[in-house]
Amino acid sequence: MTLSTTACSGRALVIELVEAIEEHTMWLSEIDGAIGDGDHGVNLTKGFQLIKTRLGDDVISISQGLALIGKTLLTDIGGSMGPLYGTFFIQMSLASRDRDLADPRTFALMLCRATEEIADLGGAKVGDKTLMDVLVPAQDAYTAAIARGANLDLALREMVAAAERGRDSTRDLVAKLGRAARLGERSRGMLDAGACSCALILKVLARVFSRAR
Amino acid sequence: MTLSTTACSGRALVIELVEAIEEHTMWLSEIDGAIGDGDHGVNLTKGFQLIKTRLGDDVISISQGLALIGKTLLTDIGGSMGPLYGTFFIQMSLASRDRDLADPRTFALMLCRATEEIADLGGAKVGDKTLMDVLVPAQDAYTAAIARGANLDLALREMVAAAERGRDSTRDLVAKLGRAARLGERSRGMLDAGACSCALILKVLARVFSRAR
Amino acid sequence: MQRIINDPFHVVEDAISGYLKAYPNYFAKTENPRVLKFPSAPIRGKVGVVSGGGSGHEPAFLGYVGHQLLDAVAVGEIFSSPTAKAFFDAFREADGGKGVACLFGNYAGDQLNVKMACQLAELDGIPVKTVVANDDVASAPNDQRNKRRGVAGEILMWKTGGAKAALGGSLDEVIAVAQRTVDQTRSIGVGLSSCVLPAVGKENFAIKAGTMEIGIGHHGEPGVAVTNLKSAKEIASLALEQILPDLPFDAGMEVVVIVSGLGGTPVMELAIAYDTVAALLEEAGITVHRAYVGNYFTSLEMRGITFTLMKLDDELKELIDLDCDSLGLTQIRRSG
Amino acid sequence: MQRIINDPFHVVEDAISGYLKAYPNYFAKTENPRVLKFPSAPIRGKVGVVSGGGSGHEPAFLGYVGHQLLDAVAVGEIFSSPTAKAFFDAFREADGGKGVACLFGNYAGDQLNVKMACQLAELDGIPVKTVVANDDVASAPNDQRNKRRGVAGEILMWKTGGAKAALGGSLDEVIAVAQRTVDQTRSIGVGLSSCVLPAVGKENFAIKAGTMEIGIGHHGEPGVAVTNLKSAKEIASLALEQILPDLPFDAGMEVVVIVSGLGGTPVMELAIAYDTVAALLEEAGITVHRAYVGNYFTSLEMRGITFTLMKLDDELKELIDLDCDSLGLTQIRRSG
Ligand SMILES: Nc1ncnc2c1ncn2[C@@H]1O[C@H](COP(=O)(O)OP(=O)(O)O)[C@@H](O)[C@H]1O
Ligand SMILES: Nc1ncnc2c1ncn2[C@@H]1O[C@H](COP(=O)(O)OP(=O)(O)O)[C@@H](O)[C@H]1O
Ligand SMILES: [Mg+2]
Numbered sequence A, B: 001m002t003l004s005t006t007a008c009s010g011r012a013l014v015i016e017l018v019e020a021i022e023e024h025t026m027w028l029s030e031i032d033g034a035i036g037d038g039d040h041g042v043n044l045t046k047g048f049q050l051i052k053t054r055l056g057d058d059v060i061s062i063s064q065g066l067a068l069i070g071k072t073l074l075t076d077i078g079g080s081m082g083p084l085y086g087t088f089f090i091q092m093s094l095a096s097r098d099r100d101l102a103d104p105r106t107f108a109l110m111l112c113r114a115t116e117e118i119a120d121l122g123g124a125k126v127g128d129k130t131l132m133d134v135l136v137p138a139q140d141a142y143t144a145a146i147a148r149g150a151n152l153d154l155a156l157r158e159m160v161a162a163a164e165r166g167r168d169s170t171r172d173l174v175a176k177l178g179r180a181a182r183l184g185e186r187s188r189g190m191l192d193a194g195a196c197s198c199a200l201i202l203k204v205l206a207r208v209f210s211r212a213r
Numbered sequence C, D: 001m002q003r004i005i006n007d008p009f010h011v012v013e014d015a016i017s018g019y020l021k022a023y024p025n026y027f028a029k030t031e032n033p034r035v036l037k038f039p040s041a042p043i044r045g046k047v048g049v050v051s052g053g054g055s056g057h058e059p060a061f062l063g064y065v066g067h068q069l070l071d072a073v074a075v076g077e078i079f080s081s082p083t084a085k086a087f088f089d090a091f092r093e094a095d096g097g098k099g100v101a102c103l104f105g106n107y108a109g110d111q112l113n114v115k116m117a118c119q120l121a122e123l124d125g126i127p128v129k130t131v132v133a134n135d136d137v138a139s140a141p142n143d144q145r146n147k148r149r150g151v152a153g154e155i156l157m158w159k160t161g162g163a164k165a166a167l168g169g170s171l172d173e174v175i176a177v178a179q180r181t182v183d184q185t186r187s188i189g190v191g192l193s194s195c196v197l198p199a200v201g202k203e204n205f206a207i208k209a210g211t212m213e214i215g216i217g218h219h220g221e222p223g224v225a226v227t228n229l230k231s232a233k234e235i236a237s238l239a240l241e242q243i244l245p246d247l248p249f250d251a252g253m254e255v256v257v258i259v260s261g262l263g264g265t266p267v268m269e270l271a272i273a274y275d276t277v278a279a280l281l282e283e284a285g286i287t288v289h290r291a292y293v294g295n296y297f298t299s300l301e302m303r304g305i306t307f308t309l310m311k312l313d314d315e316l317k318e319l320i321d322l323d324c325d326s327l328g329l330t331q332i333r334r335s336g
């Protein structure tokens, strides 16, 4: 097995995501603690560590890696994020199955299905101070870029930038959904934890996919 | 139809019993009223009037007459006497069915089955101040007479005398069963209503059977 | 009283009317408004099987009128015996020319009325024989078994007796099978709340919150002990402690088990109790051939549970397993 | 709390364990302790039929796993949705290669978890289609039917969907039949008392003595009105007043009726209420093809009653009449 296949494999995807989440556990939990119940980082880390255990020594495709993540989050992680991120990864897995990952349209489809299904499930819209404030602009930026003729790399870079702007935009928003909504005006002034983790996850995905040549 | 068959028919039996009971309605109810709830005469009269209605113009055998009385009492008359007298007449009917009524042993069998089944059903013994204080000595007197070789007429006369002595014996007894038992010692000094009606019924039966030649 | 009724003195009539309308496949009217029969009864050449008792125990008694079960029932007022006339009329409706088996419970009123009904039947030339269920171990000591009440175990003699009759058994054979069923059956009840007779409007006995009554009867008759409310496990083992030594049920035997609710018990609690019953029987080396867990014999809205065990032999097993179809019990033996 | 349980936090596990032991003919264990399947499921070449929901509604949901009914169920905690994993595992247990019909009730938790389970199934290549029962007329106006809850009417889509699958229907055909069943079914509940969640230990809503709640949900969701407690006749007519115009049910139609107790209701009261339902339907020129009167879908020990009507057509009638065998519903079509 060559370095390049390893690099663009589901195995790498899983491991890099686990590392990124683990590294940011405390940061994410602190953000959630300010306006939520403070378990966001811990929840996600628990989930991703379980995913790593389940991965074991398996060599799997990107689509399989996404499926493994989605299934584990859906079935073993409670709270809002189990179902929401479970859906995110499962839809990404279904959209990438048997498709050419080097084709920029594949990632476009993945983002689109994931965003739509999360919106359907959670009912959140842009401005509600959730991970939708990251996902929607990220998807828009990505599709705009490939519509313009940008290559995968560039499109992914623009997506990450939009995601991070989206993340930062949540600071000035009042939460409309989830636990933080109960605070009303008092939820303004802090980032949204889900938005932060979502931007992080998209960044890792972009890195892994930009190697998918 | 000759006078003699009419006389010994079930029709005559029913009519004579109805008349005897009707004639003694108030007397029986008063006796029951002293130590019971005062409905004995009324209950029986209601039952026997219904029996007369059911008889209509039918010409029936003694056994059929006894069955009609027993069935009606059993199915339409409540209280203690419905089941007890119902049993009395039904057993007499079954014991007389297809038998020679002129044979003194037939009436012996009738008395015996009726007494036994009532004892079985109500659980009363001689001395409990119930109709058993009439039935048992009546049966004893009758069987003793035919054992001695007395004819039907004589045996029936001795039975009636014993029944009336039994009836009178209840005056000095304390009720052990039925409603009157609740009075304890206070039930002493009055006749038992069931004993009175039983002696009356046996007297009518004796009259009808003594014509059964 | 939180009841769905019209007139508290008319509940039995109204319920019968409802059952007749809802289940024409199970119930046909007869001349006697207090007697229901299976539509195809009487069946020529088959022994008629009859029961009856007070109302308020639904699905007992009428719910066991059905295919290869009871042919007719006599229906009494709430918790009180049907009249002798009702039993007698049930005999007539059930008699297919081979006589009638009357399988009923050991209660004074029922005893008296059945006895009288038998006399009426004798007058009409219908051979009737009886079996009296006395499965309730809490209601008298073992050496006075004839004083024991009949409870949910009655269902089993209806099942076996009904099956034997359906298979063409003679009156004596049906009676023998039902009697053997009773002889090999033991039950006990545990009450957690009382119930209210519609026409009375208040409890006629009481069970304090936090307590339970072991050995309670189907009408709230006092049991053997009032104790603190125990866990399902403890309740089930207390019940088996009373039942097992009484027959006795020993290792190697095969049994049928009924765990019935008394009306107001959530059915999941019955399953929870059965869980322990099954475990204890397994420990004791007793094999459960078939279990019935549900509301089979109730007491209005009483909360509580009854436990019934019946020892099987080859014939009884076959009879228990025979298909049947009624409101209270429907069984199909599928090939697949 | 007068309950026959062990640990209030363990009632579902204990009940499942009891059901598995009592009815090996109806239930087989699966890898997921919260999923039960019919022993012969999956059946090769047959569409799998699945449901699931919170516990405390017994015999729903597990009681409808059976022959020509459901192949598997997902079991939730008391009154709360099974997990997505449980639904998904139920799909896998039921899938015989022709896909799975998931027929469940309109509750947020169930909707969410079924949706997620469907994603998991899609990952595994199992085609799953769903029908959501929304028969409870009291839970939203007619023009917002998608907001209505599913109650006892769910049983009817399990019956018809299960029958269609058993007769070899394709996934689309099974779904079409179940959807038509839901579209033609209307229910309403009337509550006379509350119930207590074992793990909570006190009532989560209250119904005052002498009052009743029309339109109450299966978990005590508020209804359309709280009134004085009325007679069975009035309760039944109030119920039909809500149900009949909603479809509408008109003269000349044939219907199936369910009158179910909510757990703590003496069953004779259900018969009393049905008596009026039958009379009113006859007056309205509506023919009752089949009635079910009993505890078919309960809410722990709640006292109360639900009324369900389903309009039949030729196909649905045949499917309703098909034999079935389960803990909650067993039907035999006898020739005799
Ligand atoms: N309905 C929703 N739609 C989308 N995202 C949501 C919704 N509700 C909550 N979230 C996201 O979930 C995050 C909180 O996740 P987490 O702390 O893991 O779960 P919980 O709120 O159950 O503790 C929020 O920061 C928000 O981004
Ligand atoms: N167990 C019994 N066995 C025999 N006779 C009884 C028994 N109980 C009551 N009786 C008789 O019944 C009579 C009362 O009859 P009646 O007044 O008609 O019925 P009730 O007591 O129900 O009002 C008593 O005088 C007594 O002779
Ligand atoms: Mg949180």
Ligand SMILES: [Mg+2]
Pocket: A037, A039, A079
């Ligand atoms: Mg949380």
Ligand SMILES: [Mg+2]
Pocket: B032, B036, B037, B038, B039, B040, B179
């Ligand atoms: Mg009197």
Ligand SMILES: [Mg+2]
Pocket: B037, B039, B079
């Ligand atoms: Mg009186």
